Amino acid sequence: MSAMESQLADDELAASWGADISDGFIPLIDMEELQGPRRPEIVQQIGHACQHYSFFLVKNHGISETNMNNILGTTSEFFKLPEQEKLKFCTNDPNKSIKLFMGFKDEIQNVFIARESLRFRTYPFEDYVNEWPANPPSLRKDVMEYCTIVKRVEFALLEAMSESLGLEKDYIDKMLYNHGQKISMNYYPICQEQDLEFTRGVRPHTDPSIITILLQDNVPGYKVLNNCKWVDVGHIPNTLVVHVGDLLQVIHFIYKVMMNTHTHILRYT
Numbered sequence: 650m651s652a653m654e655s656q657l658a659d660d661e662l663a664a665s666w667g668a669d670i671s672d673g674f675i676p677l678i679d680m681e682e683l684q685g686p687r688r689p690e691i692v693q694q695i696g697h698a699c700q701h702y703s704f705f706l707v708k709n710h711g712i713s714e715t716n717m718n719n720i721l722g723t724t725s726e727f728f729k730l731p732e733q734e735k736l737k738f739c740t741n742d743p744n745k746s747i748k749l750f751m752g753f754k755d756e757i758q759n760v761f762i763a764r765e766s767l768r769f770r771t772y773p774f775e776d777y778v779n780e781w782p783a784n785p786p787s788l789r790k791d792v793m794e795y796c797t798i799v800k801r802v803e804f805a806l807l808e809a810m811s812e813s814l815g816l817e818k819d820y821i822d823k824m825l826y827n828h829g830q831k832i833s834m835n836y837y838p839i840c841q842e843q844d845l846e847f848t849r850g851v852r853p854h855t856d857p858s859i860i861t862i863l864l865q866d867n868v869p870g871y872k873v874l875n876n877c878k879w880v881d882v883g884h885i886p887n888t889l890v891v892h893v894g895d896l897l898q899v900i901h902f903i904y905k906v907m908m909n910t911h912t913h914i915l916r917y918t
């Protein structure tokens with residue numbers, strides 16, 4: 650098959666199970682179907698999405714609308730806290746499992762990275778929960794509820810990814826040996842129209858993770874790189890974006906991803 654024919658076949662296959670977005674196409678996986686008779690087909694879809702896109706959307710993932718609203722609400726409450734309360738979590742100490750990153754100017758590229766980001770280890774909860782912010786009071790409960798279900802989503806996806814590579818379904822999980830989980834709560838503040846050219850949410854990057862599972866609010870701005878073109882993911886309600894991270898790529902050499910957030914409106918993920 651020529652490269653063009655193969656691209657066409659890929660596009661046709663993808664067109665039968667993807668989601669149309671504003672300026673392109675993004676694979677959409679129905680996770681509920683992983684439990685039923687169509688599992689082999691869905692596993693194939695996941696493998697195809699990882700190999701040809703390195704990102705995809707998932708629906709019917711088991712995270713309720715309430716859970717999603719709670720964690721996004723908690724995130725926005727945290728970033729609304731007074732500066733001195735938040736700054737307690739800013740640290741250069743490499744041994745700290747929780748860190749807040751504030752917006753900063755990148756002098757070399759002459760851009761302002763506007764994002765505030767609170768990142769912390771979550772799993773196993775008992776090892777870390779006491780370090781999590783006690784404010785807002787809902788945070789610990791919301792993070793635990795959300796991360797418990799995200800862990801299930803992650804396991805289901807890693808199993809399907811293993812199978813899609815012709816491996817035993819617990820292959821990747823066993824290789825990773827009891828791996829943990831990290832959450833990154835992000836706040837993209839409003840920036841002025843005239844500053845837009847010099848302001849980024851995040852710079853183009855790949856993630857140093859196994860997989861990244863992203864929940865975003867309904868504000869657009871998130872882009873992924875596909876065939877050398879940045880594609881706006883937009884917001885499809887009740888879906889999560891899944892990315893193949895660098896570590897999974899290192900294990901298998903075939904999955905690759907890039908992402909970029911550039912926004913001039915208030916946004917939480």
Ligand SMILES: O=C(O)CCC(=O)C(=O)O
Binds near residue numbers: 833851856865871908
């Ligand atoms: O918050 C987003 O939209 C993207 C965040 C991201 O890419 C990251 O934290 O690695």
Ligand SMILES: [Fe+2]
Binds near residue numbers: 856
């Ligand atoms: Fe990322």
